[in-house]
Structure formats: structure tokens, C-alpha cells
Amino acid sequence: IRKDLNMRKGKIAAQAAHASLGIFFNMMKENPVITNEDGSHTFTLKVDNPFMYNWMMGHFRKIVLYVESEQELFDIHQKAQDAGLPCILIRDAGFTEFDGPTYTAVGIGPDDFNKINPITKDLKPL
Numbered sequence: 001i002r003k004d005l006n007m008r009k010g011k012i013a014a015q016a017a018h019a020s021l022g023i024f025f026n027m028m029k030e031n032p033v034i035t036n037e038d039g040s041h042t043f044t045l046k047v048d049n050p051f052m053y054n055w056m057m058g059h060f061r062k063i064v065l066y067v068e069s070e071q072e073l074f075d076i077h078q079k080a081q082d083a084g085l086p087c088i089l090i091r092d093a094g095f096t097e098f099d100g101p102t103y104t105a106v107g108i109g110p111d112d113f114n115k116i117n118p119i120t121k122d123l124k125p126l
Contacts, residue, residue: 001065001066007104018090019106061110064125076106076119
């Protein structure tokens with residue numbers, strides 16, 4: 001989460017939720033949508049990563065850390081991408097707290113702690 005934006009607590013919670021769920025929504029986009037006979041839709045979520053599967057089965061561990069700037073947020077996201085980790089960069093639409101679209105958060109994982117920790121180990125808890 002970007003600390004330099006001085007977001008309200010509720011806004012921080014919303015951005016963290018976007019980061020947590022966004023990875024899974026992106027995975028669902030990669031799989032075809034099936035339209036059922038009644039017009040409803042079925043999404044398929046293919047999970048090859050055992051850490052992600054265990055997370056989905058109820059562990060739900062989340063750690064919220066902060067960065068001091070947009071550039072630091074971009075750098076963390078790039079490092080996660082380079083490491084092949086599931087990740088997402090969150091951009092708020094700017095309708096409530098900002099004067100336009102603003103990058104607010106990065107979601108990383110779930111994945112092996114030993115792959116995530118080298119990227120996030122110097123960040124402090126929010």
C-alpha cells in the first residue's frame with residue numbers, strides 16, 4: 001500500500017481487498033466463460049500453484065506492508081513479475097479520494113514465502 005497517499009483507513013482496506021482478489025479475477029479472465037442454458041455464467045479457475053491452492057482452501061494469510069512512493073510501488077511490482085510470482089498492480093479510478101486515476105497497491109501471491117520474502121523483506125507493516 002502506498003503510504004504517501006495518506007488514504008483513509010477504509011480506502012486502504014478497499015485497495016488491499018482489490019489487490020488480494022485481483023490476482024484471482026485475472027486468473028479467471030484467462031479461462032473461458034461458459035454460458036449455461038439458464039443464461040448464467042460459469043468461470044473456471046485453474047490453480048497449478050500448491051501455495052495458491054492451500055491459500056484458497058482456508059489459510060487466507062495476508063500481510064499488508066507499505067511503500068513510500070509510486071515509484072517504489074512500481075519497483076516492487078516489477079520485481080514480483082520478474083520473479084514469476086502472481087501479482088497485480090492496483091489503480092484506483094479516482095472517483096472518491098483522488099483527483100483521477102492513482103496507483104495505490106500491489107498484490108503479490110499467494111506463493112512460496114521464500115520467493116516473496118526477498119522482494120518484500122525490507123518493507124514495513126502498515
